[in-house]
Amino acid sequence: MSFVPHSDADRREMFAKVGVSDMRELYSDVPDSLIQKGLPEMPDALSEWEAVRAIQEMASQNHSLVCFAGAGQYDHFVPAAVDHLIRRSEFYTAYTPYQPEVSQGTLQVIYEFQTMVCELTGMDVANASMYDGPSAAAEAAVMARAVTRRDRVLAAGSLNPHYRKVTDTYLRGQGSELQGIPTGPDGLLDRDALAKALGDDVACLIVQYPNFFGVVEEIEPLAELAQKAGALLVVVADPVTLGLLRSPGELGADIVVAEGQPFGNPLSFGGPVVGLFAAKQKYVRKMPGRIVGATVDVEDRRGYVLTLQTREQQIRRDKATSNICTNQGLNALAATIHLALLGREGLREVAEVSARNAHYARGKLEALDGVELVYPDAPFVREFAVKTTENSRAILERGFSAGILAGVSLSRFPSLGAPDGLLLAFTEKRNQEEIDRLVDVIAG
Amino acid sequence: MSDIPEGLKYTEEHEYVRETEAADEFVVGITDYAQGELGDVVFVELPSPGDSFARMDVFGTIEAVKAVSDLYSPLSGEVVAINEALNDDPALVNSDPYGEGWMVRIRARDMSELDVLLSDTDYSGHIEA
Numbered sequence: 001m002s003f004v005p006h007s008d009a010d011r012r013e014m015f016a017k018v019g020v021s022d023m024r025e026l027y028s029d030v031p032d033s034l035i036q037k038g039l040p041e042m043p044d045a046l047s048e049w050e051a052v053r054a055i056q057e058m059a060s061q062n063h064s065l066v067c068f069a070g071a072g073q074y075d076h077f078v079p080a081a082v083d084h085l086i087r088r089s090e091f092y093t094a095y096t097p098y099q100p101e102v103s104q105g106t107l108q109v110i111y112e113f114q115t116m117v118c119e120l121t122g123m124d125v126a127n128a129s130m131y132d133g134p135s136a137a138a139e140a141a142v143m144a145r146a147v148t149r150r151d152r153v154l155a156a157g158s159l160n161p162h163y164r165k166v167t168d169t170y171l172r173g174q175g176s177e178l179q180g181i182p183t184g185p186d187g188l189l190d191r192d193a194l195a196k197a198l199g200d201d202v203a204c205l206i207v208q209y210p211n212f213f214g215v216v217e218e219i220e221p222l223a224e225l226a227q228k229a230g231a232l233l234v235v236v237a238d239p240v241t242l243g244l245l246r247s248p249g250e251l252g253a254d255i256v257v258a259e260g261q262p263f264g265n266p267l268s269f270g271g272p273v274v275g276l277f278a279a280k281q282k283y284v285r286k287m288p289g290r291i292v293g294a295t296v297d298v299e300d301r302r303g304y305v306l307t308l309q310t311r312e313q314q315i316r317r318d319k320a321t322s323n324i325c326t327n328q329g330l331n332a333l334a335a336t337i338h339l340a341l342l343g344r345e346g347l348r349e350v351a352e353v354s355a356r357n358a359h360y361a362r363g364k365l366e367a368l369d370g371v372e373l374v375y376p377d378a379p380f381v382r383e384f385a386v387k388t389t390e391n392s393r394a395i396l397e398r399g400f401s402a403g404i405l406a407g408v409s410l411s412r413f414p415s416l417g418a419p420d421g422l423l424l425a426f427t428e429k430r431n432q433e434e435i436d437r438l439v440d441v442i443a444g
Numbered sequence: 445m446s447d448i449p450e451g452l453k454y455t456e457e458h459e460y461v462r463e464t465e466a467a468d469e470f471v472v473g474i475t476d477y478a479q480g481e482l483g484d485v486v487f488v489e490l491p492s493p494g495d496s497f498a499r500m501d502v503f504g505t506i507e508a509v510k511a512v513s514d515l516y517s518p519l520s521g522e523v524v525a526i527n528e529a530l531n532d533d534p535a536l537v538n539s540d541p542y543g544e545g546w547m548v549r550i551r552a553r554d555m556s557e558l559d560v561l562l563s564d565t566d567y568s569g570h571i572e573a
Contacts, residue, residue, distance in 0.1 A: 285487065285507070310512040319514065 065405040066434050067267065070383050070425020071212070072133060072160050074240065074262045076350065077429050082264045082337045091333055100306045106329065107304035110292040113336040120242050120339075120347075121256040122249025123278035127289035128327040130275030133259030134163045137206060137236050138170035139277065139288040139322055140255045141178075144204030144232040146286050146321065151176050152202045154194070154231075158183045158211035161413045163236060167206065181205070187215035187375030189222060198229040204255075208236040209248060212416070213423070214358075214383030215375055216245065223252030239263065239276060240427075241381040243351030255279045262427075264334030274331035285311065288322030350428045354382035357426040357435060364439045365424075371442060374410075374421060385410060387421035390444060395422065399441040404434075406441050446477035446571070449542055453558060454567035457500075457516045460542065461561060468555065472518060473546040474506065474537065477571050482508040485537040488530040490547060495523045499557055503548060506537070515547065519557050525549040 011023070020026045024035075046054060067075040086092065090105055100107060110128045117126035130136040141153045153171055155164055157180045168178045181197055184190040189207060198205075205226045210216045223233040232254035239258040242248075248256045260274040261267075279287055285308065293307035313320040342350065362384060365371050370389035388395060392409040399406035407422035422442070426435075448454075453461040458478035462471040479485065487507040497503050497517040504515040527546050530536060537545040552558070562570060 285489065310507055310510065315510075316512055319512075 063400070063403075065400070065403055066430070066437070067405045068407045068424050068426065068430070068438055069405050071408045071423055072162065072259055073267055073270070073273070074238075074425055074427055075267050075429055076240065076262045076427050078264055078266050078334075078338060079341055081341060082334050085337050086264075086330060086334050091330070093329060101303075104304055107292050107306070109333050109336055110290075110327070110329075111294060111304050112340070113332045114292060116336060116339045117260075117276050117278050120239055120247065121237065121253075121258070121276070121278040122247025122251075123253070123256050124249075124281035125284045125287065125291070126276065126278040127287055127291050129260065129329075129332040130257070130277050130289055130324065131328060132271070132273045132275045133236065133257060133261075134160075134166035134275075135170075135324075136257035136259075136275030136277045137163045137234070138167040139324065140234040140257050141167050141204060141206060142170055142174065142322065143255065143279070143283070143286050143288060144234060145174065145176065147232060147283055148203045148230065150201050150203040150231070152179060152199070153177075153204055153206065154179050154181055154197055154202055155206040156181055156183070156189045156208060156211060156217070157416070158187070158189065158213055158215070158217075159206055159208045159236065160212045161415050163206075163208070164415070178206075183211075183213075187211070187213055187378035188217055191221065191225065194222070194225055198225065198231060200230060202226075202229060202231040204232040204234050206234040206236060209245070210238055210241055210381055210383065213374060213378075213385045213418070214380040214425075215378040216241075216380060219248055219251035219253065223254075227252070227254075238381075238383075240347070240351050240354065243347035243349075244355060244381060249278075249280075254283065260331070260335045264336070264338035265331050272328065272331055274328040274335055284308070286321055289324050290327050351381065353428040354426050357428075357430045358382045358384065358424075360432065361424065361426060361435045361438065364435070365442065368439070368443050370444075374418060382427070383423065383425040385418065385421055385423045386442075387419040388442070392420050392422050395442055395444070398444065399438070402437065402441050404438055404441050406438055446475070446480055447542070448475065448477070448564045448568050450564050452542070452564060453518070453561035454564065454570075455500075455516060455518045455561060456570055458571075459516060459518050461518045461558070462542070462546075464549070466551075468552050469524060470519060470550050470552060471546045472503075472548050472550055473541055474515070475567070476541050479538050479541045479545070482506065482511060482513065484509050485534045488534045488537060488547065490526040490530065491523050493523050493525055497521065497523070497550075499554075507534075517550065518561055519550055519552045520554050521550045521552040523548050524551050 114126040155178050171177050181194050182190045207217055207222055209219055226233045234255045235248035235253040237248055237256055237258045240262045256278045258276040260276045265273055291307050292304050295303055295305055297303045311321045312325040314325055365386055372387050374385040374387055392411055396406055407424040410418045410421045458475045459472055460475050485508050489505045491503050499520045501517050502514040503517040506513050506515055526548050
């Protein structure tokens with residue numbers, strides 16, 4: 001059997017079958033003006049070595065900076081064991097198993113992953129992972145609408161603008177949209193505004209913990225307010241800070257999602273990453289994605305299965321709970337191994353060192369002229385925002401020359417309504433010397 | 445051969461409608477044929493009392509090991525009771541579809557809708573077709 005798809009003979013046969021003479025006629029709906037004629041300026045073919053050299057030259061233009069940028073993705077240390085183990089050939093596929101029950105090892109890892117996500121978030125059930133944090137948040141909104149059979153979705157104004165955008169895109173497809181709830185002068189969600197926006201058509205409130213500015217929201221009263229109005233509370237968490245903070249589940253969240261990148265997945269110009277998704281048991285049948293369950297075989301030995309598949313798209317088609325029927329297998333594996341290496345204590349230490357670094361930096365930055373904390377009285381863990389009298393982009397430029405990525409410019413996100421300044425994030429990888437260099441860069 | 449009791453009304457989607465002591469209230473479930481086709485029922489998602497549905501609206505879902513199907517309301521009206529026992533024991537739908545495996549009790553809004561439902565002989569013909 002030939003593995004060459006679509007030979008000229010195949011094409012001719014298919015054209016004859018559907019009654020067109022050639023490819024152009026098949027695509028006759030596409031106007032001529034949109035048809036690309038030939039490939040623009042393709043270089044000549046290279047030998048393998050020439051190609052390697054060309055790519056190395058391109059790669060050498062990347063800069064390795066000391067990273068104080070966060071805003072959703074964080075520069076944590078990934079132990080070498082993670083990379084070593086995920087490269088085992090039994091594991092090394094990015095794909096979800098499609099004949100799952102013969103892949104017991106893969107299913108067991110996913111089961112462990114789900115268990116860790118549940119422990120981390122304080123929730124009852126977790127799925128096998130989502131594409132990333134933002135799509136997990138969007139799926140949570142879609143799920144809340146299905147659970148409550150209500151329409152409107154509220155989101156804290158301090159939700160990461162990327163999360164907001166992705167969620168809004170999903171919702172528009174469903175004929176709904178996101179409504180923002182303003183942030184109060186203390187950096188916390190404005191509860192009066194929330195109370196006014198809630199109503200019997202609100203499916204959920206999405207709130208970030210800590211929020212985009214690094215401020216630790218008070219989850220419990222928000223859960224009470226939302227649930228009293230019959231809405232669900234969706235919490236978007238920074239999973240590393242959960243090493244120190246009380247879990248969203250403990251505080252009353254109905255659905256918890258997170259960007260799982262900090263566990264096992266290095267920053268790599270934006271990906272690939274892995275979304276975490278967990279919920280209360282009573283909502284399990286409305287959960288998107290794959291779920292691995294444990295069972296016993298005919299001889300009473302423990303085994304793992306993909307469970308609740310009947311809700312998925314390959315079976316329920318247009319009535320599926322979600323369009324996702326895959327998972328981020330390899331990235332979830334990396335997260336599982338990293339979390340297993342850290343353990344509960346290790347994760348707490350990572351969060352503690354990150355927080356200590358952030359608080360050290362805050363003390364230094366507060367003493368500078370022309371720099372002010374956006375929310376000086378708000379509790380934070382490892383990320384906070386400063387307003388700067390100097391244009392934040394100029395500071396970033398200066399940092400770039402000094403080998404420092406001095407955070408994320410707040411002016412990139414006009415929808416936040418925040419003053420110009422920098423959002424600064426800290427991990428266990430930073431040390432006092434690096435933070436002092438950051439402070440020098442910002443001081444000018 | 446599946447059991448199709450006389451005196452009940454049926455839909456082409458395999459729900460049955462049974463009269464009750466109240467003239468405008470009816471019990472709805474799925475037929476013996478339907479439970480046999482689905483296999484072991486593992487979950488039944490039912491509406492809440494007070495919910496209203498138009499005729500042939502989806503009022504819930506039924507989940508078997510290999511499939512999930514929608515449940516269609518044979519009549520327009522309001523749900524006055526649901527079979528809570530199915531939460532703990534959804535297999536009642538398999539063992540006793542016309543009795544303990546009932547699903548919802550509906551107060552009908554338009555009694556003329558009864559006339560468009562199938563009789564037992566119509567339904568028997570429908571599943572043989």
